[in-house]
Amino acid sequence: MAKNSELTTATVLAFERKLDPSDALFSAGRWSDLDNGDCWPAVGIREKSVRGTISNRLKTKDQDPAKLDAAIENPNLQTVDVATLPNDADTLRVRFTLRVLSGAGQPSACNNADYLAKLQATVKTYVSEIGFAELARRYAVNLANGRFLWRNRVGAEQVAVEIRHLQEGQARQTWRFDGLAFGLRDFKVPSEAESALAQLAGAIELGLAGEAYTLLEVVAYARVGDGQEVYPSQELILDKGDKKGQKSKTLYKVGEVAAMHSQKIGNALRTIDTWYPNEDGEPLGPIAVEPYGSVTNQGKAYRQPKAKADFYTLLDGWVLKDKRPDEDGQHFVMATLIRGGVFGAAE
Incomplete structure (x- = not known):
């Protein structure tokens, strides 16, 4: 193996994700009939045409009353996709x-044998001295609290939330949680759910760790109201073209069933990063594990390279320079490797 001073990051370095969710399909029924949720009909998607009004911020030259009146005379016509519960169903089921x-x-691709050996030794140290218990507990909480329902x-x-541990197609163990008993801004566990949560985290x-085959079936019920x-x-x-009056919102469906992308489910499950630098000093809640701590809806990256808090700085310091991050930093690096991605150095 090359000396550490000569070790460089592999130019080809890729990791596959280790939390692998399927798409989530929607169905609907009544809260009083949860026991028959497997038989509930699917939620479909339909088109709806709406007539909107001009409500965007106007440029200074367009603020003339006559111009505004003229613009309002031209309706803002839109065709959008919409998904609703039937009028006799008050509960959404997501599976x-x-x-x-x-x-x-363990990278799926690495073109530097010396770097690979050092990386594997680094990961082995984390697994033996710290282990996956804390990461598994946080993933388990994000399943139990229904974070993956997002706006629903x-x-x-x-x-x-009902979670089944499947083996050979049969439920080996089943856990049930009250999703609203958990908060979304921390990873505290209600006392009545501690035992079940610990068992779920143990399975993850x-x-x-590769000590068991773990396949989970996750079913969540959200009572939101009839219709x-x-x-x-x-x-x-990406290619909207220039056709006037075309659909302005397209919803995802599998076959004819309303669904949620597996990527969106995965983003919710990996929303466990509370270790990022916080200049404001107030708890902001967890963010999704990303190399730069990117939160797109805020337009902000919480893990800036200048603060030496980003994934690449921590990983290179740990592997190349033997500068081991604190325990929180190690958790973040491992969570990013579990997330997967292409992390090779530019040639």
Whole structure:
């Protein structure tokens, strides 16, 4: 092996994700009939045409009353996709499966044998001295609290989450949680859920460590009200063309069933980073594990390279220079490797 001073990051370095969710499919029924949730009909997607008004911020030259009146005379016509519960159903059911894979820190591609050996030794040290217990507990909390429901969780009267540990197609163990008993800004566990949460976290930890096969079926129920709108993923249409009056919002569906992208489920599950620098000093809640701590809806990166808090600085210091981060930094680096991605150095 080359000496540490000569060691450089591999130019080809890629990791596969170790939390592998499926798409989540939507169905609907009544809260009083949760026991028959497997038989509930699917939620579909339909088009709706709406007539909007001019409400955007105007440029100074367009603020003339006559121009504004003329603009308002031209209606803002839109065609959008919408998904709603039937009028006789008050509860949304969201179902997906989650595979927990072993080999965290083992790259799927690496073109530098010396770097690979040092990386594997570094990961082995983390696993033996710290282990996956804390990361597994946080992933388990994000399953139990229904964070993956996203907007469907907001304003829900009740949220129930049922998780089954599957082996050979059968439920080896089942855990049930009251999603609203958990907060979204921390990882505190209600006393009545501690035992079940510990068992779920244990199953995830064994899966990450490669000591057991972990396949989870996750079913969440959100009681939102008869006929209420629900929120699948929205498709990103890159080529919108110039056709006037075309659909302005397209929702994701699998076949004819409203659904949520597996990537959006994965983002919710890895929203465990509370270790990032916080200049304001106030608890901001967890953010998704990303190399630069990027939060797109805030337009901010919380892990700036100048602060030496980003993934690349921590990983290079740990592997190349033997500068071991504190325990929080090690958790973040390992969580990013579990997230997966392409992290090679530029040639």
